Every structure is written in structure tokens, then in C-alpha cells.
Amino acid sequence: MTVRINPSILSADFVNMQTAVEAIATADAVHVDVMDNHFVPNLTFGPEMVRRVQAVSPVPLDVHLMITDVDRWAPGYAELGAFSVTFHAEATDDPVGLARLLRSIGSRAGLAVKPGTPIEPYLELLPEFDQLLVMTVEPGFGGQSFMTEVLPKVSAVRSVADTAGLDIWVQVDGGVAIDTIAQAAEAGADTFVAGSSVFGAADPGLAIAGLRAAAAT
Numbered sequence: 001m002t003v004r005i006n007p008s009i010l011s012a013d014f015v016n017m018q019t020a021v022e023a024i025a026t027a028d029a030v031h032v033d034v035m036d037n038h039f040v041p042n043l044t045f046g047p048e049m050v051r052r053v054q055a056v057s058p059v060p061l062d063v064h065l066m067i068t069d070v071d072r073w074a075p076g077y078a079e080l081g082a083f084s085v086t087f088h089a090e091a092t093d094d095p096v097g098l099a100r101l102l103r104s105i106g107s108r109a110g111l112a113v114k115p116g117t118p119i120e121p122y123l124e125l126l127p128e129f130d131q132l133l134v135m136t137v138e139p140g141f142g143g144q145s146f147m148t149e150v151l152p153k154v155s156a157v158r159s160v161a162d163t164a165g166l167d168i169w170v171q172v173d174g175g176v177a178i179d180t181i182a183q184a185a186e187a188g189a190d191t192f193v194a195g196s197s198v199f200g201a202a203d204p205g206l207a208i209a210g211l212r213a214a215a216a217t
């Protein structure tokens with residue numbers, strides 16, 4: 001199985017973002033958490049910051065939008081060159097229309113679900129997406145504990161994708177660390193977002209290698 005490790009710069013030093021992304025050059029992508037203080041009770045940054053991170057990052061950008069007005073804002077992240085743009089199922093009435101627009105701009109389209117959101121209504125939409133993000137914490141903050149109870153959703157997505165022969169990446173985000181990543185991998189995740197366990201480590205590169213190894217066992 002391919003294992004992808006996407007460190008989240010939510011846990012990096014916001015005044016030293018260039019140094020932060022340079023420290024994770026061995027990652028598969030940099031996970032960029034955009035929050036608007038409406039969809040989640042926290043506020044991070046917007047397109048101009050993401051454009052600058054994109055300009056200096058050695059790895060592609062995996063943008064995770066935790067915002068309400070995705071129809072207005074999501075296309076701009078695809079236009080600035082983000083490798084993938086993931087929006088929340090809870091934030092739009094037309095996930096398929098937005099996914100098609102993102103793909104037409106040239107970005108991978110991702111759909112995210114909060115821990116309390118059932119996955120069943122979205123399983124039939126999987127062919128419209130390149131990746132599915134199952135939140136393993138309540139979105140909004142780094143450093144929370146991994147919620148094992150959402151892993152059946154990961155397994156459900158993996159099973160539908162495999163049965164249908166879909167090449168969709170299954171991502172988990174929140175509380176991913178050396179002691180939790182194997183369960184997520186076993187449930188069927190192949191793409192792992194890790195904030196505090198990478199940027200909180202003395203050596204982010206070593207932390208990435210450790211997560212990669214733990215996911216593969």
C-alpha cells in the first residue's frame with residue numbers, strides 16, 4: 001500500500017512558514033488548514049498566505065477548507081496551484097458541482113466529513129472525488145486525541161472504492177501519531193495528516209519517517 005504523510009502547518013510557527021515547509025521536504029504534501037471562525041471556532045489564514053506557502057514549498061499543497069462559503073473561496077485555491085482542495089460536505093449543497101469545477105481548474109477534489117457526519121449519503125459520490133477526508137477529531141484545533149470510533153467510516157469508504165475500482169485516496173486528519181497511525185492504516189486509510197506529531201517533534205523529518213514506518217506495519 002502507498003502511504004502518504006501530509007504534515008499540517010497548523011502546528012508550525014506561523015512567522016517562520018518557509019523554514020517549516022523546508023523541514024518537511026520528505027513529506028508527500030503540506031496540509032494547509034484554512035479556517036474562517038464560522039465553520040469552526042478558530043481562524044487561520046486565507047489565499048494570500050497560501051499563495052506564499054505554495055511559492056516556497058518543496059512539496060505540493062493539500063488545502064483543507066474549514067470554511068462555510070466554499071463555493072466562493074474554493075476555486076481560488078485551485079487557481080493558485082494547490083495540488084488538492086478539500087471542502088466539507090457539511091458546507092455545501094452541491095458537492096458534485098464544486099468537485100467538477102475544482103477538477104476542471106486542475107486540482108484534485110477532496111470531500112471531508114466531520115466525526116458526527118454519516119458517510120453513507122456520500123458513498124455514491126466517490127467517483128466525483130480524488131480523495132475523501134475522514135476527520136478523526138472535531139475540526140478546529142491541533143493537538144486533540146484521535147477518535148477511533150470514526151474508523152468504520154474509513155473502512156466503508158475503502159470498501160466501496162475497492163469494490164468499484166476507484167483510485168480514491170482515503171485521508172485521516174486529527175490526532176495522527178506514532179501510536180494511532182497503524183489503526184487508521186488497518187482501517188483502510190492511505191493518506192495521513194499529522195500536525196503536532198510532526199511539528200512538535202525535535203526533528204520533523206525523523207517524525208515523518210517514523211509515521212511512514214508505523215503505517216506500513
Ligand code: DX5
Pocket residue numbers: 008009010011031033064137138139140141142143144173174175176193194195196197
Ligand atoms: C484540525 C485540522 C488538522 C490539525 C491536525 O481541525 O484539520 O489538520 O492540524 O493536528 P493534529 O495532528 O495535531 O491533531
Ligand code: ZN
Pocket residue numbers: 008031032033064173193
Ligand atoms: Zn486539516
